[in-house]
Amino acid sequence: DTEVTQTPKHLVMGMTNKKSLKCEQHMGHRAMYWYKQKAKKPPELMFVYSYEKLSINESVPSRFSPECPNSSLLNLHLHALQPEDSALYLCASSQVSGMYNEQFFGPGTRLTVL
Amino acid sequence: RKEVEQDPGPFNVPEGATVAFNCTYSNSASQSFFWYRQDCRKEPKLLMSVYSSGNEDGRFTAQLNRASQYISLLIRDSKLSDSATYLCVVPHNTDKLIFGTGTRLQVFP
Numbered sequence: 001d002t003e004v005t006q007t008p009k010h011l012v013m014g015m016t017n018k019k020s021l022k023c024e025q026h027m028g029h030r031a032m033y034w035y036k037q038k039a040k041k042p043p044e045l046m047f048v049y050s051y052e053k054l055s056i057n058e059s060v061p062s063r064f065s066p067e068c069p070n071s072s073l074l075n076l077h078l079h080a081l082q083p084e085d086s087a088l089y090l091c092a093s094s095q096v097s098g099m100y101n102e103q104f105f106g107p108g109t110r111l112t113v114l
Numbered sequence: 115r116k117e118v119e120q121d122p123g124p125f126n127v128p129e130g131a132t133v134a135f136n137c138t139y140s141n142s143a144s145q146s147f148f149w150y151r152q153d154c155r156k157e158p159k160l161l162m163s164v165y166s167s168g169n170e171d172g173r174f175t176a177q178l179n180r181a182s183q184y185i186s187l188l189i190r191d192s193k194l195s196d197s198a199t200y201l202c203v204v205p206h207n208t209d210k211l212i213f214g215t216g217t218r219l220q221v222f223p
Contacts, residue, residue, distance in 0.1 A: 031209065042201060042213035043158065056209055090157055099205030100146050100165070105157040 003027075004106035006091050012112045015081060021109045023074040023091030029104075031097040032074040034066060035090040037108070043090055049074060050097040081113045115140050118204050120214035127221055131192045135217045137202030138184045147185045148203040149176055152216065158201055162187070192221045 004025045013019050023032065031050045035043035048056035049068040057066075063085075065077040074091055088108045094101035119138045127133045139147075146165050150158035162169050164185055168177040175188040189196055202214040 033209075042215055045210055048209040050209065088155075097209040099144075099207065102148060102160050102163055103211060104160065107157050110155075 004091055004093055004104055006089075006106035006109050008109055009107065010110045010112075012114065013078070013081065014114050015083070017081075018077070018079045020078065021076040021089055021091075021111075023076075023106055024072055025093040025104075025106075026072060027093065027095075027104070028071075029093035029095050030071060031094045031101065032068065033092040033094075033103060034074065034076050035092065035105075037088045037090055047076075048097065055097065078111075081111075083113050086111055086113045117141065117206065117212045118202055118214040120200075120202050120217045122215055122217060124218040124220050127192050127219070129192055129194060129221055129223055131221075132188065132190045133192055133219065134186055134188045135200055135202075135219075136184050136186050137214055137217075138182075139202075139204045139212075140183070141204065141206065142180075142183060144204050146205055147176075147178060148211075149174075149185075149187050150201040150203055150213075152199045152201055154199075161200070189219075192219075194221050194223065197221045 007022045034046040037043040046060045047066040052068045067075040090108045091106040092103040094103045149161045151161045152158040162176045164176045173190045178185045199216040199218045201216045206212045
């Protein structure tokens with residue numbers, strides 16, 4: 001099974017809402033990632049978890065809060081978002097972190113902030 | 115100089131054609147390279163990994179030129195289903211992937 005799953009597929013939320021994005025992988029990977037992708041742009045890294053510990057935060061605003069409950073799950077908690085946060089949010093995983101490890105992406109959650 | 119640079123295209127080619135994309139990178143210490151394919155409104159999918167001079171998988175060939183710091187992707191016998199954006203990706207030290215802006219390919223009948 002080489003699949004990363006993400007829920008929900010689509011999410012519409014108001015600026016005062018709190019919501020969460022979920023990501024799951026059952027490949028035994030120990031590194032998981034959150035990316036944000038705007039239209040016609042490449043993915044931008046937000047967070048990296050390695051062995052369930054946050055190893056990289058790319059200066060992401062605190063209205064985005066990541067969580068890694070266990071080695072298979074990654075959440076992204078959203079609170080007080082802005083319309084410019086509307087984007088495709090992609091989760092990825094790799095066997096371990098490091099430059100030789102290929103990352104596999106989930107299908108993404110398309111987020112619209114009203 | 116950008117860390118990873120690609121010609122955005124689009125490359126419009128007929129079915130059956132051979133097409134090649136180049137990608138230049140700035141970090142001479144980079145050891146691994148990836149090509150991802152991304153369809154419109156879908157996630158990037160790993161197409162090929164390059165760790166030495168090159169790699170070949172069916173109609174796809176990736177070649178690495180360390181001296182000139184570029185990697186290329188050659189697609190032979192293009193199919194309509196090859197239409198997509200091709201992302202050149204170079205790891206930056208450990209966990210961070212640097213994505214090029216992507217090259218758009220459109221294969222027409």
